[in-house]
Amino acid sequence: MKRSGKIFTTAMLAVTLMMPVMGVSANEGKAEANGNEKFRVLVDSADQKNLNNVKEQYGVQWDFASEGFTTDMNEKQFNALQKNKNITVEKVPELEIATATLQPEAKYAAMAASQSTPWGIKAIYNNSSITKTSGGAGINIAVLDTGVNTSHSDLRNNVEQCKDFTVGTTYTNNSCTDRQGHGTHVAGSALADGGTGSGVYGVAPDADLWAYKVLGDDGSGYADDIAAAIRHAGDQATALGTKVVINMSLGSSGESSLITNAVNYAYNKGVLVIAAAGNSGPYQGSIGYPGALVNAVAVAALENTVQNGTYRVADFSSRGYSRTDGDYVIQKGDVEISAPGAAIYSTWYDGGYATISGTSMASPHAAGLAAKIWAQYPSASNVDVRGELQYRGYENDILSGYGAGYGDDYASGFGFATVQ
Helix, strand or coil, rough: CCCCCCCCCCCCCCCCCCCCCCCCCCCCCCEECCEEEEEEEEEECCCCCHHHHHHHHCCCEEEEECCCCEEEEHHHHHHHCCCCCEEEEEECEEEEEEECCCCEEEECCCCCHHHHCCCHHHHCCCCCCCCCCCCCCCEEEEEECCCCCCCCCCCCCCCEEEECCCCCCEEEEEEEEECHHHHHHHHHHHCEEECCCCCCCCCCCCEEEEECCCCCCCCEHHHHHHHHHHHHHHHHHHCEEECEEEEEEEEECEEEEEEHHHHHHHHHCCCEEEEECCCCCCCCCCCCCCCCCCEEHHHHHEEEEEEECEEEECCCCCCCCCHHCCCCCCCCCCCCEEEEEECCEECCCCCCEEEECCHHHHHHHHHHHHHHHHHHCCCCCCCHHHHHHHHHHCCCCCCCCCCCCCCEEEEEEEEEEECC
């Protein structure tokens, strides 16, 4: 059934969990005290004087007001602070990028002409002969990742913000260097504009890029840095009176209260949050965070294989629970929609291109589509755009892959949301 005009609105959400990535430490040069490596902690207290004393002693990484503040300390210091009955202290979790392989499957110094519109772009546009893409004007896509090569020929025209949140206390402006590659690849799938016409195209090449570095060079980073960036995107949406789609191709198996509260904060400010489902499939209940949150859209990965007349959900793509199949309601830990995520060709941090697989690659396809829809319906809310993504998935059911079946299923969610 085809529709036109008004956006279809429903409620929904959630998923993600990832594999460790090898490389230089995300927090290279972590300070050491008394021979013990320091780590990040969240400190809080109802006694403001006590809290101020701890702040003065250890310094502040991020201040989250009523949630407390984060800082670095070693195990001995952590254990000592735990004995203070007037203080609550807990370790801040680390999150990682959501790729199915540790290294790119292939890297290319120059653009391959046949790849100007990779298979995922052709699939989401439902057009096997498309040579360039369009859309997304006036919408900002905040890529929270390892940074972005903002000088890449296919991305430089889109860059509006470039900020580093891994330095603590506040962000560093005009700094978002990507030394890992993941963030540049993700940005390309969402909004690469083809450069001079000989580069690669993303889903929404007219959208603006907010490159927020929240992960280190090995693809991992602290939850407080990520939470700070999420909140900043929400504040920017309000301050600038603009529409923002956040893409987080990252996650962990455990929930962080800092990230949960930040996602809720940004969502309530009108931001649409898109996240990778994770790469721990095909097992049920393998979706982690932040995708599993009710105010985030979890995206499963499709591969370039057609079975039963539809694309196939990749085995590595995390799954929800079969008990919620068919309810068309997004609950905590559900897959929401699907998008291309296997063998995805996109921009790379060295100025070239690379092919990678993972739900990390599926998420920016969905984020780009959200930006394209929002630009088409500028008066829509983030909830409206989310409802449209769901409806388009409903119209394009996925019937292939472990756990996939008719209707809302725990492998593909509502289905494959595409351009119309």
